[in-house]
Amino acid sequence: MTTKRNTLYTGHRYPAAVIAHAVWLYFRFPLSLRMVEEMLAERGIVVSHETIRRWGLKFGGAYAAEIRRRQGATGDKWHLDEVVISIVGKTHWLWRAVDQQGVVLDILVQSRRDARAAKRLLRKLMKRQVRVPRVMITDKLRSYGAAARTIMPGVEHRQHKGLNNRAENSHQPTRRRERIMKRFKSPGQAQRFLATHDQIANLFRTPTDATADRRRQTRRQAHMIWADVAKVVVA
Structure with a gap:
């Protein structure tokens, strides 16, 4: 080459x-x-x-x-989910959003799992995507509903665990990397690594x-x- x-x-x-x-x-x-x-x-x-x-x-x-x-146009249906990750013995949450095709829209590593954290994710998504979705699908965590009513009041919000397999499946590669790397060393390292990892995965999906x-x-x-x-x- x-x-x-x-x-x-x-x-x-x-x-x-x-x-x-x-x-x-x-x-x-x-x-x-x-x-x-x-x-x-x-x-x-x-x-x-x-x-x-x-x-x-x-x-x-x-x-x-x-x-x-x-990146071309992404889907108008956003699947959001959060998964717990342990960093230096402390609990953190990896929040991830994907569209209906499985394209990762964004991720955010946070120490909280509340409405404030959900709002941060939605604001980050809207800034990156420069639009709101037609539909937002989440599990039954109440923080999503509170955040959606404030940040995206006109967007249809469906809360049902069975509908959110797309987002849950997107966490699997992260779990594999966690095992190989023997866990992430800091929230910043996890954020940087996964932000790069997910974009490269999108390209080769x-x-x-x-x-x-x-x-x-x-x-x-x-x-x-x-x-x-x-x-x-x-x-």
């Missing part, structure tokens, strides 16, 4: 293609930093897991922001009911967008 000239990589000894590939491996798959280090070593690329961690911090957010900027040809086409298109986002091109 060759790289396009970009100041983002100025001062780095390794080519952009190597950096982008390492970041992609780490955020795309449930791999530890040491696993990524070993996979690169097998290809003759000697780089420490600590360097890969720093690459993830510096470039992951930049890649995710560009992917979000290129393939509908489960797609045909084999459609899946291959979707995957090729995703890799083309990723190469452009990371400023690398196939030689």
